[in-house]
Amino acid sequence: MSTTRLFLIFFALMMALSIFIGIIAGLTYLNQQDFIKSQETRYQSYLLADELRQSSDDLTRFARTYVITQDSKYERMYRDILAIRNGEKPRPINYERIYWDFFVPHMKKPRPDGRPVPLETLMLELGFKPEEFSKIQMAKEKSDDLVKTEEIAMNAVKGLYQDDSGQFTKKGKPNTILARELMHNAQYHYEKANIMKPIDDFYVLLDERTKNLTQHLSTVGYQYLYVFIFSIVALNIIIFSGYRIIRVRMRQMRSLIGTMVETQKSNNLRLRASIRTADEIGQAGRAFNSLMDTVQQSVDKVNQTAEELRSSEEKSRLLLESVGEGIFGVDLDGKVAFINPAANQMLGYGPEEL
Numbered sequence: 001m002s003t004t005r006l007f008l009i010f011f012a013l014m015m016a017l018s019i020f021i022g023i024i025a026g027l028t029y030l031n032q033q034d035f036i037k038s039q040e041t042r043y044q045s046y047l048l049a050d051e052l053r054q055s056s057d058d059l060t061r062f063a064r065t066y067v068i069t070q071d072s073k074y075e076r077m078y079r080d081i082l083a084i085r086n087g088e089k090p091r092p093i094n095y096e097r098i099y100w101d102f103f104v105p106h107m108k109k110p111r112p113d114g115r116p117v118p119l120e121t122l123m124l125e126l127g128f129k130p131e132e133f134s135k136i137q138m139a140k141e142k143s144d145d146l147v148k149t150e151e152i153a154m155n156a157v158k159g160l161y162q163d164d165s166g167q168f169t170k171k172g173k174p175n176t177i178l179a180r181e182l183m184h185n186a187q188y189h190y191e192k193a194n195i196m197k198p199i200d201d202f203y204v205l206l207d208e209r210t211k212n213l214t215q216h217l218s219t220v221g222y223q224y225l226y227v228f229i230f231s232i233v234a235l236n237i238i239i240f241s242g243y244r245i246i247r248v249r250m251r252q253m254r255s256l257i258g259t260m261v262e263t264q265k266s267n268n269l270r271l272r273a274s275i276r277t278a279d280e281i282g283q284a285g286r287a288f289n290s291l292m293d294t295v296q297q298s299v300d301k302v303n304q305t306a307e308e309l310r311s312s313e314e315k316s317r318l319l320l321e322s323v324g325e326g327i328f329g330v331d332l333d334g335k336v337a338f339i340n341p342a343a344n345q346m347l348g349y350g351p352e353e354l
Contacts, residue, residue, distance in 0.1 A: 010242045017235045024231060028224040035217040041126060042210040046203070047096040048123050049136060053199050055085050055119075056143045058100050060183075060192065063150040067179040070157055073107065078154070082147065087118030132205045139198040146191045153179040252281045260288065270296065 058081050066074040077100065083089035090113035092099055102110040123136055151168070155161065159174040182188065259273045272292060273285035325342055 006245065007242075010238060010245075013238050014235065014242075017231055017238065021228065021231045021235065024224055024228045028221065028228065031217055031221050031224060035214065035221065038210060038213050038217060042206060044126055045123075045128065045132075045206055048119065048126065049199055049202050049206070051096055052085075052119060052136060052139055052143070053196065055081055056139075056146070056192070056195050059143070059147065059150060062100075063154055064183045067153050067157055067176065067183050070176075075154060077103070078150075084116075085119050087116050087121065090114060090116045129205070129209060132202055132209070135198040135202040135205065139195050139202070142191065142195045142198070146188075146195060149182055149188065149191065153182040156182070249281060252277065252285075256281060256285050256288065263292070 059078060062074045062078040062081070065071070066078065080089060081100070084091055084095070092109065093111045093114045095114075097111075099110060120133075120137070120140070123133060128136065152162070155168040156175045156179040159172050160168040161170040161172055163169045256273050259271055262268070263271045270292075272289045277285075329339075
């Protein structure tokens with residue numbers, strides 16, 4: 001395989017793996033965000049359910065306090081709790097935190113108001129499941145039913161009683177004993193337990209849902225992690241393999257260049273490159289060897305021709321010296337180019353004189 005093709009394959013694999021690793025990293029990030037969001041949703045859901053429980057307890061506390069003290073501020077706070085829960089009055093900011101315990105001593109809001117919004121609307125916005133929301137609705141309905149008992153008790157303190165239509169228009173003697181009995185008897189505690197039971201059921205449903213979702217997201221996260229680690233290992237293997245191949249190719253290239261340099265320095269035309277690969281370096285090595293073979297053959301032919309010329313000259317010299325006739329030759333300038341011994345004797349001159 002050619003070096004160019006091999007590099008293109010390695011580059012394509014590295015780019016594909018890099019893109020794949022980027023995708024896995026992105027999916028891991030999104031999965032982590034979903035996990036964080038699920039935990040935040042669980043926390044906010046718990047707070048809203050706890051707010052319903054807390055509002056029921058606060059209603060009980062202020063209704064009982066009003067029945068005992070007949071202080072109208074506790075009735076106002078009682079009405080405010082109902083109005084905030086039903087979205088009829090602005091909802092204080094961070095209402096899920098401690099609020100009424102700070103409000104009562106100084107009758108001053110610990111935090112400013114926000115927008116008026118019913119508690120049920122917040123639950124729907126948070127994405128409660130139908131079965132979960134039904135539990136909260138059931139608890140709120142039972143809490144509203146208990147409010148009717150608390151209304152009877154607080155109006156009994158004022159001497160107001162229900163007429164045939166259920167309105168507190170009938171006036172009579174204040175009955176604090178009846179009010180205290182309604183707010184502290186066994187039936188009241190039974191109704192309180194009926195409010196808390198659906199809320200507790202909601203906590204169970206919430207835990208099951210968030211637990212399953214958390215396990216799913218955790219499993220997916222581990223799968224992404226394993227794939228990410230595998231991809232990193234594969235990328236490192238490809239990089240290491242590419243490095244090894246490049247190193248081998250560079251060693252072959254250095255060997256070829258070394259052979260060429262040694263041939264030029266030593267004038268040894270019989271040196272050959274020992275590269276047998278099928279890539280460009282192997283082709284260059286074979287081309288060099290072929291060139292050297294051609295040059296060597298040409299040199300051998302030249303040497304052979306020169307040897308034949310020397311042999312022919314020697315034969316001609318021996319022939320000229322052995323004949324008895326005088327033979328000599330001149331060049332274009334009239335100078336004696338050669339002369340045999342017989343001609344020297346005939347002319348009476350030595351070879352140096354001619």
